[in-house]
Amino acid sequence: MFSGLSAFPLTPFADGKPDEAAFLRILRRLTEAKVDSLGVLGSTGSYAWLTRAQRRRIAERAVENAEAIPVMICIGAINTDEVLALAEDAQQAGAAALLLPPLGYQTLKEDEVFTLFETVTRHASVPVCIYDNPRTTHFTFSDALLSRIASLPGIGSVKIPGVPAAQSAANDRLAQLRDILPASVSVGISGDASAANALIAGCDGWYSVCGGLFPRVAKAMTDAAAAGDHESVRAQSERLQPLWSLFRQHGGSFRVMNAAAGLLGLTARDCLPRPLLPLSDADNQQIAEVLAALDLS
Amino acid sequence: MFSGLSAFPLTPFADGKPDEAAFLRILRRLTEAKVDSLGVLGSTGSYAWLTRAQRRRIAERAVENAEAIPVMICIGAINTDEVLALAEDAQQAGAAALLLPPLGYQTLKEDEVFTLFETVTRHASVPVCIYDNPRTTHFTFSDALLSRIASLPGIGSVKIPGVPAAQSAANDRLAQLRDILPASVSVGISGDASAANALIAGCDGWYSVCGGLFPRVAKAMTDAAAAGDHESVRAQSERLQPLWSLFRQHGGSFRVMNAAAGLLGLTARDCLPRPLLPLSDADNQQIAEVLAALDLS
Numbered sequence: 001m002f003s004g005l006s007a008f009p010l011t012p013f014a015d016g017k018p019d020e021a022a023f024l025r026i027l028r029r030l031t032e033a034k035v036d037s038l039g040v041l042g043s044t045g046s047y048a049w050l051t052r053a054q055r056r057r058i059a060e061r062a063v064e065n066a067e068a069i070p071v072m073i074c075i076g077a078i079n080t081d082e083v084l085a086l087a088e089d090a091q092q093a094g095a096a097a098l099l100l101p102p103l104g105y106q107t108l109k110e111d112e113v114f115t116l117f118e119t120v121t122r123h124a125s126v127p128v129c130i131y132d133n134p135r136t137t138h139f140t141f142s143d144a145l146l147s148r149i150a151s152l153p154g155i156g157s158v159k160i161p162g163v164p165a166a167q168s169a170a171n172d173r174l175a176q177l178r179d180i181l182p183a184s185v186s187v188g189i190s191g192d193a194s195a196a197n198a199l200i201a202g203c204d205g206w207y208s209v210c211g212g213l214f215p216r217v218a219k220a221m222t223d224a225a226a227a228g229d230h231e232s233v234r235a236q237s238e239r240l241q242p243l244w245s246l247f248r249q250h251g252g253s254f255r256v257m258n259a260a261a262g263l264l265g266l267t268a269r270d271c272l273p274r275p276l277l278p279l280s281d282a283d284n285q286q287i288a289e290v291l292a293a294l295d296l297s
Numbered sequence: 298m299f300s301g302l303s304a305f306p307l308t309p310f311a312d313g314k315p316d317e318a319a320f321l322r323i324l325r326r327l328t329e330a331k332v333d334s335l336g337v338l339g340s341t342g343s344y345a346w347l348t349r350a351q352r353r354r355i356a357e358r359a360v361e362n363a364e365a366i367p368v369m370i371c372i373g374a375i376n377t378d379e380v381l382a383l384a385e386d387a388q389q390a391g392a393a394a395l396l397l398p399p400l401g402y403q404t405l406k407e408d409e410v411f412t413l414f415e416t417v418t419r420h421a422s423v424p425v426c427i428y429d430n431p432r433t434t435h436f437t438f439s440d441a442l443l444s445r446i447a448s449l450p451g452i453g454s455v456k457i458p459g460v461p462a463a464q465s466a467a468n469d470r471l472a473q474l475r476d477i478l479p480a481s482v483s484v485g486i487s488g489d490a491s492a493a494n495a496l497i498a499g500c501d502g503w504y505s506v507c508g509g510l511f512p513r514v515a516k517a518m519t520d521a522a523a524a525g526d527h528e529s530v531r532a533q534s535e536r537l538q539p540l541w542s543l544f545r546q547h548g549g550s551f552r553v554m555n556a557a558a559g560l561l562g563l564t565a566r567d568c569l570p571r572p573l574l575p576l577s578d579a580d581n582q583q584i585a586e587v588l589a590a591l592d593l594s
Contacts, residue, residue, distance in 0.1 A: 016378045048402035049376040079346040080571035081313050105345035105433060106551050108572065116572040136402060138435060254403050274377035275405065275413040 001070045001097050002129065002157035002186035003204040004036030005222040008044040008212040010261055011058055012271035018046075018054055022267040024065055026213065029266075031067040033215035036205070036222070038066055042074045042099060043136050044209045044254060049273035052082070056089040063094035070096035072129060076137075078103050080116060087124050097156060098124055101131035102139045110145045117149045127156030133190065134161065135252065147180035155185055159207045162191035163198045170194070174201040192253060193244035196237030199225035209253040210243065213261060214296050242290045255279060256287060263288050264297060298367045298394050299426065299454035299483035300501040301333030302519040304508040305341040307558055308355055309568035315343075315351055319564040321362055323510065326563075328364040330512035333502070333519070335363055338371045339396060340433045341506045341551060345373070346570035353386040360391035367393035369426060373434075375400050377413055384421050394453060395421055398428035399436045407442045414446045424453030430487065431458065432549065444477040452482055456504045459488035460495045467491070471498040489550060490541035493534030496522035506550040507540065510558060511593050539587045552576060553584060560585050561594060 007030045012022040030038060040062040041047040041055055050058070059073045073090035075098050077083045087098055100120055102113040121128050130149055134140045150158060158181065163170035177187050188205040189198035195206045199222065211218030217240070224232040237244075247253045255272070259279050262269040270278040279287070291297065304327045309319040327335060337359040338344040338352055347355070356370045370387035372395050374380045384395055397417055399410040418425050427446055431437045447455060455478065460467035474484050485502040486495035492503045496519065508515030514537070521529040534541075544550045552569070556576050559566040567575040576584070588594065 043402070051379075082348075102572075104572075105340070106573065107548055109574070112572045112574050115574060119572075251404055275399075275409045275416075276403065277406070277409050277412060 001037050001072070001127070002188060004206075004226065005211050005215070005219045006037040006039045006072065006188065006205055006207045007035040007215050007218065008039040008042045008207060008209050010212060010258055010267070010271070011041065011045045011047075011050070012258070012261060012267035013046070013049070013273045014268045014271065016274065018050065018058055019267060019271065020058075020061060022261075022271065023058065024061065025266050026261065027062060027065050030212065030215045031065070031069060033219055035069060035211060035215050035219060037096070038062060038069055038071045039099060039207055039212070040071055040073050043133065044212055044257065045074065046273055047074050047076060052086065052089065055086060056093065059090050059093035059095060072097040072099050074099040074101065074131070075120070076101040076103050076131070078105050080119060083116070083120060084123055087120060091124065091126060095126060097127050097129055099129045099131050099159065101133065101137045103137055104139060108139055110142065113139065113141075113145060114148055117155070118152055121152045121154030124154060128154055129157040129159055129188075130155060131159050132161055133159070143176070143180050150181045150185045157186040157188055157204075159188050159190050160198075162194045163189065163201060165194065165197065167197055167200060170197040170201040174198070174203065178202075193247060196221065196233045199233055200230045209257055210240070213257055217296065240294065242294060243296070246287060246290055250279070250283070259284055259287050260291060260296070263291065298334050298369070298424070299485060301523065302508050302512070302516045303334040303336045303369065303485065303502055303504045304332040304512050304515065305336040305339045305504060305506050306509040307555055307564070307568070308338065308342045308344075308347070309555070309558060309564035310343070310346075310570045311565045311568065313571065315347065315355055316564060316568065317355075317358060319558075319568065320355065321358065322563050323558065324359060324362050327509070327512045328362070328366060330516055332366060332508060332512050332516060334393070335359060335366055335368045336371070336396060336504055336509075337368055340371075340430065341509055341554065342371065343570055344371050349379070349383065349386065352383060353390065356387050356390035356392060369394040369396050371396040371398065371428070372417075373398040373400050373428070375402050377416060380413070380417060381420055384417060388421065388423060392423060394424050394426055396426045396428050396456065398430065398434045400434055401436055405436055407439065410436065410442065411445055414452070415449055418449045418451030421451060425451055426454040426456055426485075427452060428456050429458055430456070440473070440477050447478045447482045454483040454485055454501075456485050456487050457495070459491045460486065460498060462491065462494065464494055464497060467494040467498040471495070471500065490544060493518065493530045496530055497527045506554055507537070510554055514593065537591065539591060540593070543584060543587055547576070547580070556581055556584050557588060557593070560588065
């Protein structure tokens with residue numbers, strides 16, 4: 001479950017609601033590419049804009065259509081009782097794992113985040129992945145806290161937000177993480193632009209936004225990493241620089257990938273939940289050019 | 298509605314749910330003190346932890362028990378449709394105004410925030426107050442955006458997060474705001490520690506956390522400001538320095554005021570929504586000492 005390519009599909013919107021047909025079109029690309037696992041309703045999957053009922057429905061549809069590929073469902077919410085309810089829904093839907101971001105409204109303290117994970121792992125019957133992404137949660141894990149949480153029974157993986165750009169520093173960071181985490185807990189990279197560095201440094205898997213829309217391209221990278229072909233991993237990521245550059249330009253992958261899905265005709269041209277607005281025509285044009293140049297379709 | 302003391306009550310929790318009896322006990326203090334308005338379900342009122350049904354219920358109970366004092370209800374949510382539904386609920390409950398924070402999960406753009414306010418004011422039949430607080434929303438208004446939104450029909454006030462500590466700089470900031478805002482739009486201060494500065498600089502009102510639990514103390518300040526007695530405003534705020542200092546020490550007023558409500562016996566000793574945990578015994582002891590020294594009861 002927690003190694004190789006975990007593809008994170010979008011949840012496209014149409015008329016203010018999840019566009020189930022478009023979601024299933026995207027999911028189909030991922031099952032056909034035989035990704036190793038699916039990460040549904042993550043940040044990329046717009047969980048934050050969905051009601052509990054909508055999240056349950058997407059979770060059910062994902063598992064039903066996953067062709068036996070294990071599905072991880074994000075259960076992020078600000079209120080702990082809501083998190084537990086979402087965990088129950090996800091498990092009922094057949095989730096193989098749960099992804100848990102520490103969402104706060106007031107800034108959370110380390111003990112509060114620990115207690116959240118302790119509570120959820122105590123209730124859950126499938127493994128939980130720690131979601132570490134200060135950009136969306138505004139919470140920064142210390143290594144001490146990561147270590148403490150990862151030692152809870154029921155924690156299966158840590159989804160880290162990135163590694164340093166220099167390969168030697170990325171290697172050091174991975175070594176540090178291995179030092180503080182139980183051997184049973186996998187480490188997956190999520191920042192797509194630093195995925196190559198992280199995979200070469202020894203990450204077990206890639207929680208990939210890019211792989212949620214372009215699974216073949218992403219799987220070629222994780223397969224090369226698994227085969228120890230670091231040169232190929234590096235070259236493939238280098239080739240995708242124009243895509244990483246778009247992500248940087250637009251403050252992350254989210255808006256770019258939603259635009260790309262629209263440009264590819266998989267979703268409505270505007271598939272973002274409100275209040276988010278579609279990118280400009282000029283931005284769309286630039287994204288279309290990058291997709292064409294990289295042969296991403 | 299948008300001037301004088303707007304008191305922001307807590308929504309205390311017990312057993313994971315809003316403690317309605319405790320909420321009404323706190324509300325009673327505010328109506329007895331004849332505060333000028335009530336700001337219910339704000340950040341202080343823990344809206345972020347509540348379901349839509351719980352928010353509707355608290356809004357209804359607040360208006361029913363407000364003794365004809367106008368009630369502003371916060372309608373913050375990440376999804377625009379949810380915001381509109383909350384606006385409808387609040388208006389049905391009898392809200393005199395709506396408080397709208399620009400909540401994002403992905404960082405919002407200026408056009409997105411403008412469109413959100415444009416959409417809500419178009420649907421709403423009561424005035425909307427702009428909630429500007431980067432600490433909770435992670436969105437920073439530019440003056441240009443504030444001006445653009447404030448010019449929408451239906452905007453009644455701006456709730457600003459603070460003013461500079463030096464009185465002359467605070468005066469300059471208020472003058473700047475008056476310059477860019479329509480005369481019909483009031484300016485209210487919300488950072489309690491800088492309320493005196495802001496009131497002396499000419500803010501129309503105080504959106505007050507302190508006033509949500511200690512309305513007499515806060516009302517004495519807004520009354521003195523209305524009477525032009527700046528020396529008294531300054532002296533009263535100076536006397537409350539130990540309280541402002543507790544706010545700084547605990548990353549804001551939220552945890553301190555929830556602890557204070559418990560110490561005063563208005564709520565359960567632990568009245569925070571999970572995953573938030575109560576403060577330590579030592580912290581509670583320190584807060585109790587400050588309350589006693591300042592004669593806050």
